Amino acid sequence: MSADLQDKNNTGFFGHPIGLRTLFFTEMWERMSYYGMRGLLVLYMTMGVAGNPGMDWSNVQANAIYGIYAGMVYFLAVPGGWIADNILGYQKAVLIGAIIITLGHFTLAIPLQQTFILGLVFVAIGTGLLKPNISSIVGQLYSYNDQRRDSGFTIFYMSINIGSMLGFAVCGWLGEKVGWHWGFGAAGVGMLFGVTQFILFRHHLGESGKYPNQIKEKTKLNYIRGLGLTVLLIATIVVTGIMGLWSIDPVYFAKRFRDFLVILSIIYFFYLFFLAGLTVNEKKNVLMLLLLFVGAAAFWSGFDQSAGSLIIFTRDHVNLTFGEFTAPVSWTQFVNPLFVVMFAPFFAYLWVFLGKRNLDPNMPIKFGIGLILMALGFIVMIFAVKFALVSSPVGVQWLLLTYLLHTFGELTLSPVGLSAFSKYSPKRYLGQMMGIWFLASSLGGVLAGLLGGEATESGLESISPVFNELVYYYLAIAAVLIALSFFIKGALTDTKAAE
Numbered sequence: 001m002s003a004d005l006q007d008k009n010n011t012g013f014f015g016h017p018i019g020l021r022t023l024f025f026t027e028m029w030e031r032m033s034y035y036g037m038r039g040l041l042v043l044y045m046t047m048g049v050a051g052n053p054g055m056d057w058s059n060v061q062a063n064a065i066y067g068i069y070a071g072m073v074y075f076l077a078v079p080g081g082w083i084a085d086n087i088l089g090y091q092k093a094v095l096i097g098a099i100i101i102t103l104g105h106f107t108l109a110i111p112l113q114q115t116f117i118l119g120l121v122f123v124a125i126g127t128g129l130l131k132p133n134i135s136s137i138v139g140q141l142y143s144y145n146d147q148r149r150d151s152g153f154t155i156f157y158m159s160i161n162i163g164s165m166l167g168f169a170v171c172g173w174l175g176e177k178v179g180w181h182w183g184f185g186a187a188g189v190g191m192l193f194g195v196t197q198f199i200l201f202r203h204h205l206g207e208s209g210k211y212p213n214q215i216k217e218k219t220k221l222n223y224i225r226g227l228g229l230t231v232l233l234i235a236t237i238v239v240t241g242i243m244g245l246w247s248i249d250p251v252y253f254a255k256r257f258r259d260f261l262v263i264l265s266i267i268y269f270f271y272l273f274f275l276a277g278l279t280v281n282e283k284k285n286v287l288m289l290l291l292l293f294v295g296a297a298a299f300w301s302g303f304d305q306s307a308g309s310l311i312i313f314t315r316d317h318v319n320l321t322f323g324e325f326t327a328p329v330s331w332t333q334f335v336n337p338l339f340v341v342m343f344a345p346f347f348a349y350l351w352v353f354l355g356k357r358n359l360d361p362n363m364p365i366k367f368g369i370g371l372i373l374m375a376l377g378f379i380v381m382i383f384a385v386k387f388a389l390v391s392s393p394v395g396v397q398w399l400l401l402t403y404l405l406h407t408f409g410e411l412t413l414s415p416v417g418l419s420a421f422s423k424y425s426p427k428r429y430l431g432q433m434m435g436i437w438f439l440a441s442s443l444g445g446v447l448a449g450l451l452g453g454e455a456t457e458s459g460l461e462s463i464s465p466v467f468n469e470l471v472y473y474y475l476a477i478a479a480v481l482i483a484l485s486f487f488i489k490g491a492l493t494d495t496k497a498a499e
């Protein structure tokens with residue numbers, strides 16, 4: 001790891017290492033493309049929007065595909081982290097990932113049904129390579145005790161949200177008002193900016209994340225062979241599927257994928273505790289990260305309703321006409337990143353303020369609060385549904401309030417979790433542990449697709465029972481997290497991790 005880039009005098013980007021700028025803009029464009037496209041996805045797969053019909057899949061199928069997609073995007077972060085750790089190094093993984101994402105969005109821009117799934121597969125694979133590894137590089141820009149680390153992650157979180165605002169604004173408008181594939185193409189153009197920017201300014205990262213772990217040449221060769229075979233296998237499955245040689249019900253697939261993710265998480269944490277040879281302090285940290293993992297998975301299962309059940313509700317039951325102007329449905333997604341940018345500094349300040357008075361809640365408690373806010377957001381939606389049952393469409397204020405509460409939840413949970421995983425993970429498992437953080441998002445994504453499908457299966461009638469259930473779950477998990485937080489705290493310092 002390069003000492004010069006971790007030097008406290010390296011302050012070229014708002015007082016932070018100049019390499020953060022490169023990562024900031026790469027992530028910004030990546031998220032622009034990801035969220036821009038994601039805002040259109042379910043609308044496109046179901047009946048489309050006024051004046052712009054989409055495909056004719058049912059709400060349940062479309063939500064399942066959305067869930068599988070969101071789940072895959074984040075699940076592939078696990079192999080993505082591993083590949084960076086062992087074969088490519090983080091920097092190369094980010095670059096290759098960015099190129100594959102660009103290809104994916106341009107594939108989606110082709111106005112054919114057959115290439116649709118292929119485009120999604122490319123974006124998912126590319127994001128798996130990029131997303132966890134770019135976050136790992138952020139962590140590596142700072143030495144272990146550098147005070148700027150957390151605020152570095154806050155700045156990085158800004159880039160995510162500035163990117164998604166751009167995406168919703170541009171892709172949302174083009175996709176809904178001009179043509180779906182224009183929206184998808186715009187996401188590709190955005191990502192192309194991201195790739196170019198990364199190539200031009202990659203040198204600012206210096207050695208941070210440049211080299212993979214030192215492993216024997218022979219082992220590495222075996223890894224590469226195994227990887228090659230896996231890619232070949234996946235390619236065969238995808239291509240034969242596109243050719244129509246096999247097909248599978250998306251809901252069935254989503255359910256099995258969910259089961260797979262649960263089992264995988266259990267096995268991985270079991271391995272870390274019992275077989276990975278961790279020190280006692282490292283185990284304490286992993287136990288705390290496990291709690292955060294459960295909280296985060298539950299949280300994202302609600303949060304990701306935004307581009308699933310909530311966007312369908314918005315299209316069908318929310319009034320978006322203001323005078324002469326009717327806003328694109330996906331523009332309602334814009335408020336989440338906007339609120340993040342507006343309120344992130346406030347939350348960062350709040351933790352410091354409380355910290356000075358020794359009142360800063362520990363991480364599992366913060367996650368519990370995040371889930372309570374998630375539940376409150378859904379309670380607001382339950383009211384909105386009640387009103388819509390009486391007279392539809394309803395005003396947009398319900399949605400705004402729900403997204404505000406969900407964003408507050410996100411701000412108590414997500415930047416904290418990202419930073420915690422980069423800091424408390426056993427060092428030699430860093431790439432994979434960032435992958436595990438994203439595995440929580442993956443599980444959340446699939447659950448969101450399945451639950452969103454159930455919620456929108458029979459119009460307004462089916463929404464409230466599902467949202468009610470969610471509220472109970474979130475409150476129950478929050479209670480457990482808060483109760484356990486008194487017993488399970490991470491070991492704050494760890495000599496091994498501090499090396």
Ligand code: GLN
Nearest residue numbers: 031160300414438441444
């Ligand atoms: N909004 C954040 C991002 O895009 C977190 C999303 C997630 O982890 N599910 O990075």
